[in-house]
Amino acid sequence: MGMLDGKVAIVTGAGHGIGRGHAMELAKNGASVVVNDVGGSVSGEGVGRDADLTVNIIKDRGGEATANYADVSDPGQSEEMIAQAVEDFGRLDILVNNAGIVRDGSIFNMSVEDFDAVIRVHLRGTWLPCKAAGIHWRAINKESGSKVNGRIINTISGAGLTGNFGQSNYAPAKAAIASLTLTLSLEMYKMGVTVNAVGPAAATRITATMPNAPAVVEADDVGEDEWNRMDPSVSSPLVAWLASDEADHVTGQIIRAVGENIILxxxxxxxxxxxxxxxxxxxxxxxxxxxxxxxxxxxxxxxx
Ligand SMILES: NC(=O)c1ccc[n+]([C@@H]2O[C@H](COP(=O)([O-])OP(=O)(O)OC[C@H]3O[C@@H](n4cnc5c(N)ncnc54)[C@H](O)[C@@H]3O)[C@@H](O)[C@H]2O)c1
Incomplete structure (x- = not known):
């Protein structure tokens, strides 16, 4: 018996990195997963079918997954992504908002386009799926009169909590996601939806843009019994637990998962x-x- 048996999850930005780790972990624990990824570059240019890579890994390991190529910052595509979970697997229980890009530079050199693009993917690309899932769950809640037992897990970063040189677009986007998490935890608790945020740390495409960064690691490169503190799936057990029935009393929390530490x-x-x-x-x-x-x-x- 998996702790997420029968549940259906969406993980955004799950073609690579941390999102792939989350999608693999949710599937390992029994959830069916819609793997979303627009498939662009680390700075958000282009599109591709990177979601297929993670779907194939999950299927090869005996799990259930389908691909979705939505740009989560687009309202129509976000709504269709939520609808796809219901079409493919009959329901939606868990939404993990993880998609992200970076366009670093000090404020003196950062273009307005680079500011807007990063705010758009992170903040708007979290708000829109939350809105579509919230409307979906509220309709079920109204019709059934019962709590829906939904889960939203957003992604923040230490940069958003303490600031980071060269990230005057990314850091405020992540801080706003923390604030969005607190606000939605208030708005959605009555209908039985918890909303929390996780702050991961891993060697991914995003960190590879920084000086002296460690080489990129993908979650499926790391063996089940291997410990690598920069493994993108280091925070995934926490995400799986927050997504489970055991965590129905935990909402409005911002939790960092860094290496061996889980920090409230x-x-x-x-x-x-x-x-x-x-x-x-x-x-x-x-x-x-x-x-x-x-x-x-x-x-x-x-x-x-
Ligand atoms: N790597 C770290 O140490 C670290 C630390 C704190 C927070 N984070 C956050 O974790 C999340 C995952 O980042 P990562 O490090 O795994 O990087 P990554 O580049 O490996 O993964 C991000 C994924 O999001 C996808 N994506 C980008 N824009 C999208 C859009 N509009 N719609 C759908 N998908 C989109 C990308 O294609 C990519 O596959 C991000 O939100 C990031 O800010 C990462």
């Missing part, structure tokens, strides 16, 4: 606070009080 991220929380009674602050005196009561206790400043 803590969001923004109140820091040192100053209170001026029922009086308006005086800007010329504010600095002194902030210096003693706020910034002295927790200097923000530069991290490097």
């Amino acid at each position: 991220m803590k969001g923004w929380e109140d820091g040192p606070t100053i209170d001026n009674g029922e009086k308006r602050w005086d800007a010329t005196r504010l600095g002194q009080q902030l210096a003693t009561d706020v910034f002295s206790t927790k200097a923000p400043g530069l991290r490097y």
Whole structure:
């Protein structure tokens, strides 16, 4: 018995890298998987049939999968992807939004096109499948009167949580996905859908664009009993668990899975606070009080 037997999943951007790892893990645990991938370059140019590669791997290993070539940032194609899960396998239980591209550069050199393209694939390409799946599940929930037990797992990055030099498009896109996750966890919980986000780390096409990057590893290159902390499927067991019935109480969480560590991220929380009674602050005196009561206790400043 697999923990995901009978469930149907979509994994976006699953032709390569981390998405392939997730799709393989979900299938290994019994889910039928729609493997989405537009099949373009790491910077989002072109199209291809890369989804077929992962479908073939899953099928060769005895799992069930079909390919989908949608651009997830296109509204019509996103809706059709959700519909395809129902057409191919009769239902949809799990949506893993993983598709991504990078176009790095400092803000001084980054074009508006490179900003828009990255925001589009990551943020819009997560929001649109969430919307289509949410509408699908809400219709079922209304008709049946029962909770739908759906799962959305989005993909964030450390860059989005702490910032990263040269990624003024990617980092805010990932931060926005964290915020989207929190918001949708509120909007969808009542109908029985949990929404969480996972932050992976792996040696993929995306990391290969950075200086001194390790060689790209694909999930199917790593043997079942082999440990490689840069294996793109290192975060996949967490995704499979979040997708399972066991995780029905976990929602609105941002969790990083880096090598051997699974780290629950803590969001923004109140820091040192100053209170001026029922009086308006005086800007010329504010600095002194902030210096003693706020910034002295927790200097923000530069991290490097
Ligand atoms: N590699 C890391 O260390 C790391 C760290 C944090 C977050 N991430 C995130 O993990 C996710 C997967 O990245 P990866 O590292 O495996 O890179 P990858 O390039 O191997 O995989 C990304 C996949 O998304 C697909 N894709 C791109 N645009 C698409 C679109 N519009 N529609 C459908 N598919 C599309 C690509 O074709 C590609 O196969 C991304 O969201 C990335 O930002 C990666």
